[in-house]
Amino acid sequence: MSKQLQVAAIQNGTVIDHIPNEKLVEVVRLLHLERLPNSSIMIGYNLNSEQLGHKSLIKVSNHYFSKEELDTLCIAIPNATLSIIEDYQIKEKRAFDMPSDFDNIVVCPNPMCITNNEPMPTKFHYCADKKVLKCHYCGKEVETDEVRFTK
Amino acid sequence: MENNSLVSIANLSGEQLKYLLAMGREFEKCPNRKILDGKLVATLFFEPSTRTRLSFETAANRLGARVIGFTDPKVTSSTKGETLKDTIMMVSNYADVIVMRHYLEGAALWATEVSPVPIVNAGDGSNQHPTQTLLDLYTIQQTQGRLEDLNICIVGDLKYGRTVHSLIMAMRHFNPKFQFVAPRELSLPEEYKRYCQEQHISFEETERFDSSSIADADIIYMTRVQRERFTDLMEYERVKDVYILQRDMLGQTKDNMKILHPLPRVNEIAQDVDDDPHAYYFQQAKNGLYMREAVLCNALGYTLDDVRVEK
Structure with a gap:
């Protein structure tokens, strides 16, 4: 080849x-x-x-x-x-190493989350065991392939 | 407890929970004390909740603090578009502690990150309502003499019931055995069942609610099955009268068993149960006062030794 x-x-x-x-x-x-x-x-x-x-x-x-x-x-x-x-x-x-925290990178999918209603940065924690991102504020979990990005 | 704020029950250890309950017991012995004389408590209710607000304001007043705040966000600048951060920053200039109820999830945690004074979460959307859970724990301990190794039967709306989810989380430290009684549409969400398994909490699920399903219970925790929670109204009609606690169901129950309810009740506990010695929901609500006195003092930096009646 x-x-x-x-x-x-x-x-x-x-x-x-x-x-x-x-x-x-x-x-x-x-x-x-x-x-x-x-x-x-x-x-x-x-x-x-x-x-x-x-x-x-x-x-x-x-x-x-x-x-x-x-x-x-x-x-x-x-x-x-x-x-x-x-x-x-x-x-x-x-x-690519998955960091444990994502600051202002991911949009929370929960419309009732404070981050979607206040001019503030989002924050997510990566849960390696479940392979999901968890919103620091409302606790909503989101699968990595369903993530929406802030930018 | 970061800067003594109280946001969530989830992060409190068993020791921290018991410490707060011990503080609550001191206020049960003597609820009227001027410990917070000269302090100012702000109660910011971005969502109306008369019962919770009255309980916090009573706690503050009985401790000698003064109270400012609003009960209806329509009269505040938040309707003009003011951010929560700005409201918190403004009020923290005046008050020593802020008690807040908000309709958005995570609002209380965000408030603690911007506020220079401690925040007490009085409910943020469907997320957390830690003082309700504390008064539930207090009542369980008060009626059973312990928190460990109890059979707790939770009935009704286990899907949306915020108090139910927080109670499960808080009890994880105390080796409970849960029986979850709910119609299929309102059964406990998978994530909480997984949580129970991860925490090695033993539980059973059933749709049946009768005298045999409550015979072993030390605590029956009733919640309301609400019509608006059902997508299938036929299903609601089928189950609406099933999850009502009737007095004639109490014949085989244990002597120590107590019936709790976060209130308000509609019809899920028949009125004649109120006269039964197992009924305890009104005393439970009263315990909210002692626990909120404890939470306010803890937020303001007072220790258990500071609030002991007999030193």
Whole structure:
């Protein structure tokens, strides 16, 4: 099988790999890629993947995402991988670690929750045993694949 | 208890619960004391609740505190769009402690995060109403002499009943055995059954409510089956008279058994049960006064030793 890259390499920046195809558009939106004027961005869609069959990936040159942005991706694409590239080499490669707390990232699905009725940040705790996010204020639990994001 | 606020029963340990109950006992011995002379208690009721408000205001007045507040949010700036945070910040300039009832879930926790003075949650939507649970525990201990190893039969609306869910959570420290009696539509939600299993609380569920289903109970906790809770009104018509406690059902019950109810009652306990020695719901409501005196003192930093009648 050819080892040729399906998407061109970047010298410095971030690669997000193993994105399920159906999540690609959401990831582009969550990362606000349209707001990165100084980066070349390459998006690969429906690429061959040994792991997933088909996958998507995003390569962003000269940009490293904030913790808040990466926390958002933990929920949206928990099985994806993140690589930091320096001088064409992978400096760091890791899975997304689910943080225990999510500050102002997730919208509470409970319409009677104070966070949906007051100008205030939301706060969720991740319950690893049940694989759900729990609202710090009203206690409502939400499955990670049913999450709505604040931004 | 972060900054002595009381938001939820869920985070209190068995020791913390017993400590507050012990404080309550001191106020039962002597409810009229000037411990809070010179203090100011604000009661902010963003949702009307006459009975809870009267109980808190009575507690404050019997301790010598003065009370400010509102009973109807229509007369406040919240109808003009003022945020809860702004209301709390404003009132905390005046009062030493804020008692609040709000229609939104999580409102009390948010208030504790913005308020420089302690908050006492008097109910936030369908979320928490910790002083109701405290007075329930107080009454159970008062009538049984203990909290441990009791058979508690909870009847009625176990699906939406906030007091029921909080009681289950609070009793987890005391090895209870629950019997949940409810029509299918109002049975205990799966998450609370899971909670019982995780906490190793033994329970049985039944739809049947008759003299045999309450024979082993130390406590019967009645709640109201409300028509508006049913999606299927035929089902409501079928069960509406089933979950009514009648005096003739009490023949086989244990001598120590007491009947509790968070009140208000409509028809789920027949009027003639009131005269039965097992009926205890009016004394239970009275215990709300002692527990709210305890909660106000605790919120303001007074300890059990501070409030002991005999030092």
